[in-house]
Amino acid sequence: MLQGTPVYDICTLSDFRQDDIMVSRFAPYLEHHKNLYAAHRHTFYHVVFFTGGAGTHNIDFEDFEVKPGQIYFMVPGQVHSWSFEGFTDGYIINFSDTFFQSLLLDTAYLERFAFFSGDVSEAVINLPAGAGEKIGNLFEEIIKEWESSPKQTTDLMRVLMLQVFILVNRFKGANPKGPASYNQTLLKNFRKLIEQQYKKLRLPKDYAALLYITPNHLNAVCKDLLGKQAGELIRNRALLEAKRLLTNPELTITEIAMELNFGDNSYFTKFFKKTEGITPEEFRKNILTHNHHD
Structure with a gap:
């Protein structure tokens, strides 16, 4: 790893x-x-x-x-x-x-x-x-x-x-009364599954199957409690790990793409740029420059 x-x-x-x-x-x-x-x-x-x-x-x-x-x-x-x-x-x-x-x-x-x-x-x-x-x-x-x-x-x-x-x-004013609702528990379990599987499973339907619910139900829960689509949560976790790995200058972009199961550099770069607006190489340069100045 x-x-x-x-x-x-x-x-x-x-x-x-x-x-x-x-x-x-x-x-x-x-x-x-x-x-x-x-x-x-x-x-x-x-x-x-x-x-x-x-x-x-x-x-x-x-x-x-x-x-x-x-x-x-x-x-x-x-x-x-x-x-x-x-x-x-x-x-x-x-x-x-x-x-x-x-x-x-x-x-x-x-x-x-x-x-x-x-x-x-x-x-x-x-x-x-x-x-x-x-x-x-x-x-x-x-x-x-x-x-x-x-x-x-x-x-x-x-x-x-x-x-x-x-x-x-x-x-913080976070003093919930009573046990978590069914949907809150479902969301918590979804997030746990993402943490375990985000490198292998990228589609909401895969997680919905593991949770024994429909993809539509999973999306509705995420939209209701977080205002986000289920797919966004999965993509955000993969993106976060990509950023974490990019802070190590000794890792090549190819190695990072393989670690995150993207298959090839072009797919990884396209995924990254679509969300961040910059390429993985540009993100790495910005981070390393920031660290150097600090």
Whole structure:
């Protein structure tokens, strides 16, 4: 399997040998890992809360303005980079996809939070002043636990982190009442299937068959809940992976086209340009130039 950008696991970003979690204040973390300004991706969940600073950060090729009181959430595999202006501080937590499994019976618990869906539009949240103070206090408690070493400190960090997630969810106004509807569950399962099959299956009818519904029903659900056609979701996932792979200058366009099952360069280039308005080569040049200047 081809890799696009540099990929980091928790061990490579920590002076401590603890594979499941890493906690730090943001400024010293940034000072210690200057290589992380350029585009890279992680094998873990990544949460950053800014208490000061300016500039931009980019998640899966979308730019966001850095602001105090802002918190962002990333899932394993997403690509991001930073471009800060002046001194930037806050808190950072990196944790593995198995970190909560020993505490929670529901292994899919994090999927309840839209900001852990991998949808970039849900990932960056600007908190009001009062909320930012509460979240900051919780991060301080997590830092204290991280820097101490009594028994059960990891479990207490888990509990404090869950408080952060639940409170941020409330501040967003995302407090759904009752269980998800049938169509919401259907959409969630469709998105999971896309994540697993987007390199092989490109047609809505293929996914509809796996979901035991008609293609028309699948399209109606996507249109109703997202305002998009089912095919658009499939194409967008393939396009995102193409962008991620294009950030690695050592991969040829042919290798990327083959990895994504496009068959040949011309088909891949046509697909890419139709959506992005530029060729894969032009996109790569823009990204690499951006990284170089940063």
